[in-house]
Amino acid sequence: MATSAARPGTVPPKDLESFQAHLNKSTRILALLGAGLSASSGLPTFRGAGGLWRTHDAVQLATPEAFGRDPGLVWQFYNYRRHMALQAKPNPAHYALADLARKKDGFLTLSQNVDGLSPRASHPEDKLKLLHGSLYDVKCSDFFCNYFEKNNYTDPIVPALAIPTDDSDPTTTEAIKARELDISDENIALPEIDYNHLPKCPTCKRGLLRPGVVWFGEMLPKDVLSDIDEWLTESDKIDLIMVIGTSAKVYPAAGYVDLARAKGARVAVINMDKKDQPASGMYKRDWFFEGDAATIVPELLKSVVGEITEMPDAAGTA
Numbered sequence: 179m180a181t182s183a184a185r186p187g188t189v190p191p192k193d194l195e196s197f198q199a200h201l202n203k204s205t206r207i208l209a210l211l212g213a214g215l216s217a218s219s220g221l222p223t224f225r226g227a228g229g230l231w232r233t234h235d236a237v238q239l240a241t242p243e244a245f246g247r248d249p250g251l252v253w254q255f256y257n258y259r260r261h262m263a264l265q266a267k268p269n270p271a272h273y274a275l276a277d278l279a280r281k282k283d284g285f286l287t288l289s290q291n292v293d294g295l296s297p298r299a300s301h302p303e304d305k306l307k308l309l310h311g312s313l314y315d316v317k318c319s320d321f322f323c324n325y326f327e328k329n330n331y332t333d334p335i336v337p338a339l340a341i342p343t344d345d346s347d348p349t350t351t352e353a354i355k356a357r358e359l360d361i362s363d364e365n366i367a368l369p370e371i372d373y374n375h376l377p378k379c380p381t382c383k384r385g386l387l388r389p390g391v392v393w394f395g396e397m398l399p400k401d402v403l404s405d406i407d408e409w410l411t412e413s414d415k416i417d418l419i420m421v422i423g424t425s426a427k428v429y430p431a432a433g434y435v436d437l438a439r440a441k442g443a444r445v446a447v448i449n450m451d452k453k454d455q456p457a458s459g460m461y462k463r464d465w466f467f468e469g470d471a472a473t474i475v476p477e478l479l480k481s482v483v484g485e486i487t488e489m490p491d492a493a494g495t496a
């Protein structure tokens with residue numbers, strides 16, 4: 179395995195050369211994306227901050243049980259993440275991957291990220307599979323109702339969920355944004371949310387709306403899984419899988435690495451943490467690029483996509 183012990187963020191020329199030689203001749207390519215891809219856009223990873231949101235384990239909050247127990251808290255968690263992701267911008271890695279999708283017909287991207295940054299980087303929709311849904315989709319939580327709304331960018335999604343601001347100094351002229359309190363900090367009091375002020379389903383008028391993400395214990399979207407299976411059966415070979423900014427610990431998403439390997443793929447891991455390797459380890463013919471995805475990915479893909487100069491943000495139109 180080619181390990182790049184060069185200054186983090188820079189790719190040793192020998193590894194870059196061998197990787198690009200393989201990329202240039204590859205026709206069937208997969209990428210598996212995780213929260214580390216959006217870290218440089220200012221969004222916390224799942225395991226960042228010890229995997230906690232305030233005092234709550236983020237993985238526990240991302241469950242139907244938590245929503246059943248305290249929908250107000252879960253909506254404060256997701257409204258906060260919607261708000262933060264709307265403030266963030268896609269970084270050069272999001273754009274480089276989007277360009278590669280336009281230049282390599284056989285390139286499919288599997289994203290675990292729900293932050294909407296790849297769509298905002300105009301990643302071709304048919305080449306991007308959102309395995310765990312999106313923060314900007316909402317659906318009815320009532321079992322008998324199939325209300326589903328895509329691309330809801332209303333922020334806050336309901337007035338009651340507005341991020342509290344520091345109004346202690348009435349004379350301040352600071353903009354609201356500047357006075358927003360960081361509710362991911364457990365020392366900041368969370369406003370009580372009245373159940374009746376939470377987003378309601380406009381169709382059945384019975385159910386609460388919930389974020390259109392896949393919670394732990396829930397199945398991935400059927401259409402997404404069948405699209406991926408269709409792509410996988412189109413050819414019995416895969417040349418390359420890039421595993422970008424993910425701890426690869428959540429299934430079935432992490433399972434695609436071994437699936438690609440079984441079809442002959444060489445694995446290129448791009449991760450800030452050397453220890454975060456796929457469960458089945460790294461082989462001699464694989465690459466581990468240690469560093470920030472936002473700088474390494476554009477460098478790796480330069481042989482196909484060139485320099486990433488423009489970064490038009492399709493915010494709110496995706």
Ligand code: BV8
Nearest residue numbers: 212213214223224225394395423424425428429450451471
């Ligand atoms: C299901 C949406 C069953 C919500 C998410 C097999 C084995 C073991 C367990 C299971 C198994 N199969 C199923 C399970 C259970 C479970 C699971 O995998 N549990 C884990 C915890 C062990 N899976 C499920 O529950 C799945 N559903 O199995 O349903 C079923 C079957 C039939 C019928 C009904 C049901 C559903 C899983 C999806 C859950 N939803 N997200 C939300 O976001 O709120 S998962 C969520 O967590 C993310 O989407 C992502 O998948 C995961 C976080 O992982 P990462 O994105 O990798 O982020 P992390 O912080 O962990 O790591 C960041 C990485 O980036 C690090 O490596 C770091 O070093 C690196 N990094 C940081 N900065 C940078 C960087 N790298 C580069 N540059 C940087 N700048």
Ligand code: ZN
Nearest residue numbers: 318323379382
């Ligand atoms: Zn409904």
